[in-house]
Amino acid sequence: MRSDQGTNTAVTCFYFDFAARKEQSATSMLGSVLNQVIKGMGRIPEEILWALQEQKRVVSGRKPRLADIVKMLQLITSSQHTFMIIDALDECTAVQQFWLFDSLKEILEQSRGARIFVTGRLHIRAEIENRLAGRVISVSVSPTRNDIVRFLRVRVREDQTPDAMDEILEADILENISGGISEMWVAVVMLTIPSYLIG
DSSP states (O other): OOEETTEEEEEEEOOOOGGGTTTOOOHHHHHHHHHHHHHHHHSSSHHHHHHHHHHHHTTOOOOOOOHHHHHHHHHHHHHHHEEEEEEEEGGSSSSHHHHHHHHHEEEEEEEOTTEEEEEEEGGGHHHHHTTTTTSEEEEOOOOOOOHHHHHHHHHTTTTTTTTGOHHHHHHHHHHHHHHTOOOOOOOOEEEOOOGGGGO
């Protein structure tokens, strides 16, 4: 997280990892964003301190619930610009995506300072556009075949067993993988539009 106190701006990020799907939820994702924002603040607002202390008193210091985190983020982003970068959203489970979209929509509706940048593969695009209707601009980003070949060459040369591959096998790998993978690597970049600019 980067916080620029001169311009009162925070930048946070969260990466969804397929291998950690069971542990990564809407609550943990937005909780991480909240934690990053708070750590970068010079002074934590009294309302946020009170809410966090209240949570510690309830049920033996249970962690804040999703609704509580959303309210705290609404409060913070109403007084400072906050950029939330969410990478690989398509790796989040469908159930958690549902809760996350609802939460992001609530934050955007109440917070003029919130901006969200989301990346994911193409199949997530329709869901984002549907759930955050009128609030997003989407841009498709797809690697060229040359990009993929360059990436594969680097990885092949990092191989710890160089004798296991000759030039013919390397060429075969580059040809077959680069030819079939480009459609899978399409990313969708979603940029939120401030609510006051929506006509």
